Amino acid sequence: MTTTKRRSVKGGAGEAVDAHERGKGYLSPGEVEKLLKAAKDGRHGDRDHALLLLMYRHGLRVSEAINIKLSLESTRYYLAHAKQFDFRQRGYLWMYDEELWTEARTFLPVVRSFGLPVEELTASEVQKKFAVLDDVSDLAGATFTPFDGRLSPHRLRTHYINHAQAGGVELLSGWQVVGIEGEKSPYRVTMRRVSPRSIKRALTDGVATSNKPPKEPADELVVSCDRIINAAGPWAP
Numbered sequence: 032m033t034t035t036k037r038r039s040v041k042g043g044a045g046e047a048v049d050a051h052e053r054g055k056g057y058l059s060p061g062e063v064e065k066l067l068k069a070a071k072d073g074r075h076g077d078r079d080h081a082l083l084l085l086m087y088r089h090g091l092r093v094s095e096a097i098n099i100k101l102s103l104e105s106t107r108y109y110l111a112h113a114k115q116f117d118f119r120q121r122g123y124l125w126m127y128d129e130e131l132w133t134e135a136r137t138f139l140p141v142v143r144s145f146g147l148p149v150e151e152l153t154a155s156e157v158q159k160k161f162a163v164l165d166d167v168s169d170l171a172g173a174t175f176t177p178f179d180g181r182l183s184p185h186r187l188r189t190h191y192i193n194h195a196q197a198g199g200v201e202l203l204s205g206w207q208v209v210g211i212e213g214e215k216s217p218y219r220v221t222m223r224r225v226s227p228r229s230i231k232r233a234l235t236d237g238v239a240t241s242n243k244p245p246k247e248p249a250d251e252l253v254v255s256c257d258r259i260i261n262a263a264g265p266w267a268p
């Protein structure tokens with residue numbers, strides 16, 4: 032395989048595409064105030080204001096705000112296939128200490144604006160509702176979302192895989208993406224075969240140990256594609 036200079040497609044050199052048109056890449060507190068006011072004056076003022084405030088205070092990306100909506104849609108889907116995913120709608124209890132409780136409550140108007148019912152509970156209400164909790168002395172409050180639940184992640188994953196394959200998706204399991212090249216489509220994605228043993232080592236001893244160069248050169252695969260979706264998890268490069 033020939034090696035060419037690799038470049039991260041996402042983000043390039045870390046500059047925004049319109050960087051040449053603006054002197055800085057962030058908003059000043061005064062500009063944020065104006066943005067928040069403009070949101071409040073809009074058609075869905077309370078919701079938009081609360082959503083922007085939430086993003087500003089907690090440093091959320093747009094994708095994270097979208098996550099609230101996505102989670103809601105997902106739960107509706109799980110409900111519709113409850114038996115298949117072993118979905119049990121038992122609710123979700125989040126408990127907070129004094130410091131986090133004030134912050135957590137700023138989320139509530141946003142969450143409710145999306146139609147998700149949220150109960151606010153005092154420490155004694157938590158104990159009444161969940162008798163199994165015998166010490167709530169360090170609790171400032173809690174939220175309970177009865178719409179939430181738990182399911183079998185394995186069944187859900189299998190369902191998604193089957194669905195994708197039925198739609199013509201080819202799954203490459205056991206390959207690690209080690210490089211993405213190209214300034215524009217088509218991109219070249221280079222993958223290296225990962226042995227089941229090194230996956231096991233990563234799970235038991237940690238990634239640093241498993242990143243040791245293999246004794247034998249691993250199989251490589253190069254795929255050309257028009258689009259790339261980076262879904263490599265929270266630490267995705």
Ligand SMILES: Cc1cc2nc3c(=O)[nH]c(=O)nc-3n(C[C@H](O)[C@H](O)[C@H](O)COP(=O)(O)OP(=O)(O)OC[C@H]3O[C@@H](n4cnc5c(N)ncnc54)[C@H](O)[C@@H]3O)c2cc1C
Pocket residue numbers: 206207208209262263264265
């Ligand atoms: C302990 C714990 C408990 C959790 N409990 C819950 C819970 O109760 N409810 C809930 O909703 N969420 C929970 N989460 C969060 C949930 O697991 C994550 O939000 C979710 O898994 C994220 O999915 P993802 O597909 O974005 O990323 P991931 O599930 O991380 O998937 C990313 C995939 O990309 C692969 N990958 C990474 N790099 C490469 C590469 N270079 N080449 C090829 N493949 C690559 C990884 O192997 C992995 O399979 C929990 C998380 C943790 C850690």
